[in-house]
Amino acid sequence: MEDQSLKLVTEQETWLRANGLPLVVPPRRRLVGLITRTVPLLLTFAFFAASLLIADAAIAAEQTIDLDQLQSHPTVVRAMLTALAIALLAIPLGLGYARIQRRFPVRVRVVVGLIIIFLWVAGLSIASSIIPTTGDLHLNLAERLGLLVLTAAISFIEVDRILIWAGHRSLRELAAAIPAVARILPLLLLTVLLVFFTNELWQLAATMSKGQMVALCIFLIVMLVVIIVPAIIDMLDEEDTDDDNNDQLLEATPFHGVAPSRSKFSIGEWINLVVVSAAVQLVQAAIFIAATFGIFAVFGKIALNPKLIQTWTGTSPKALHWLGINLPMDAAMFRVCLILALFSGISFAASTLSDNMYRSLFLGRIADEMRRNIAARHRYRSTLRSCGKLPNRWSDIVA
Helix, strand or coil, X not given: CHHXXXXXXXXXXXXXXXXXXXXXXCXXXXXXXXXXXXXXXXXXXXXXHHHHHHHHHHHXXXXXXXXHXXXXXXXXXXXXXXXXXXXXXXXXXXXXXXXXXXXXXXXXXXXXXXXXXXXXXXXXHHHHHHCCCCCCCCCCHHHHHHHHHHHHHHHHHCHHHHHHHHHHHHHHHHHHHHHHHHHHHHHHHHHHHHHHHCXXXXXXXXXXXXXXXHHHHHHHHHHHHHHHHHHHHHHCCCCCCCCCCCHHHHCCCCCCCCCCCCCCCXXXXXXXXXXHHHHHXXXXXXXXXXXXXXXXXXXXXXXXXXXXXXXXXXXXXXXXXXXXXXXXXXHHHXXXXXXXXXXXXXXXXXXXXXXXXXXXXXXXXXXXXXXXXXXXXXXXXXXXXXXXXCCCCHXXXXX
């Protein structure tokens, strides 16, 4: 009987994690397999750090170059392609090791984990001391030690589970949201199209420092989050009992047929339920922002010329500079397009709260998923209570 209960709990926890809800699982249950989850994530970070080190060395080897002159610098091109290949391999290798290590004995997992930690802490330090770099990209020792602690914390909170879920959910949301965005995009573009031709905006974009531009973008993103999160919190109703006897919400899940057990949400559960729902709407806003930026960038590239840009900004046009390469886009135009896209994203998020058509197109799916997640949480709590205190050993953090 205990084995069956443990199996049901495990199945329910697997479902919760796969749906981006690891914090619904109690902390003592999340300790199980902590080291097993930490090392693959650290391995992924190590490959990203190695790619940054190679790219940093490539930049240090040459002076600033234009994008159309890259063919004259084959060494830089090869180094950048190598760095890109290593970065692209980082996540697949981390996921691959996460699967393979399950077959290893505990001692082998510990030894491999210690080797990876040594390479992360000491190996990259030795490499950066040998290879000439600018110091702008690669991680120093203090940053890597901080990331080591952060990796363990991420593994305990299981942020990686949420991110994996967010990646899968974003792909599904792309297919669902793009047609809806295409319906409303022309209307919202009309509200900001005239602003694109405002002299003051171009002067502002041209005269702001890099730090001011970053601060402005962060402020606009925070405003976007401030609009989205309260609406999601309003959906999180602990007193709603309408779904207690509605098993259709959880059909074909390990929770089907389990009686719900209501209790007050913990802080971790409350945050997790809000985050997964807010993430879906942020993906919707990101799709809209990207589409708006792309439209204004293409429009500006076609309609504007350097002389007109100089008239608006009062300064000579200059190419957008990134990672030692001059990209084929005016720097002021990039800033204008980015500011307008972020403002359009804020307008889009506000419209989903006040306009019924927007709510039906974008918030309906989020509300349905919220109800399902809450119903699953209540039934998981019922299963835990029926099992009593499940046995856990400290050695389980390795296994």
